[in-house]
Amino acid sequence: MPHIIDRMMQMDANTHTGGIVIAGVEKTYRLGRRTVRALAGVDVTIRSGEFVAIMGASGSGKSTLLHLCALLDTPDAGNIMVDGQNLAKLSERQATLFRRETVGVVFQSFNLVPTLTLLDNVLLTARLAGKYNESVRNRAIELAGALGLAERLTHRPDALSGGEQQRAAIARALLLKPRVLLADEPTGNLDSISAGNFWRLLKGVLAESVDFPTTVVVVTHEPAAAAYADRVLVLRDGKLAGSFSVEGQDDAGSIAARYQHALA
16 A cells, blocks of 8 residues: 555645645654653644644644644654655755745744734744735735724824734735645634634635635544534544544534544
């Protein structure tokens, strides 16, 4: 049987699609005298344009997996392909460009520049990538408006609430229409209404990226958030414990029940 990476490379060559392939990935950390095995051989294929939620208890390895896909860390073993690129083969410069132009990342930490206005923070990635223009500025304003920030564009981070700062970080990640969007508990600091607006916005991103589909991977512990996904992956003790399709069972209660079943 061909290696999963070889199959993905062949698929990309034939169909010009991306997605994410994770093959035999392992990751171990040292915490003082203790060794923590965060990932213990994970194999996952996420189709181009698919919206996947990753669920699992604290310490299951879900955030570690996301960090590896975002090139914020490297695996001890195994391979990861994102949008047709084998991450292990990228030079430091290629990795920087890849993170800037292909992958959008949203974490609970906002990483906003304190001296810039909200709008300039949203536009920052476009300026760094040399892609700033009037069209991009208009998209930034539209995204901010969709996230309830239309009246806060000229405010600096210290004048924004935690939820507003998080929404600004979300808008920044979506600005350049990334081929892959990775989000780690992106609505952890938002109220339920703002969180719902965010998930609906993500679904809109998928709907508008027909020619070059956006693959979305979200780490969450909230069944209500996972209900917006196409599929849920369940991690336990650094391994894939199971997965299930959300289609037709997209309410939080059904997601919670099926999550518990996957862990059983």
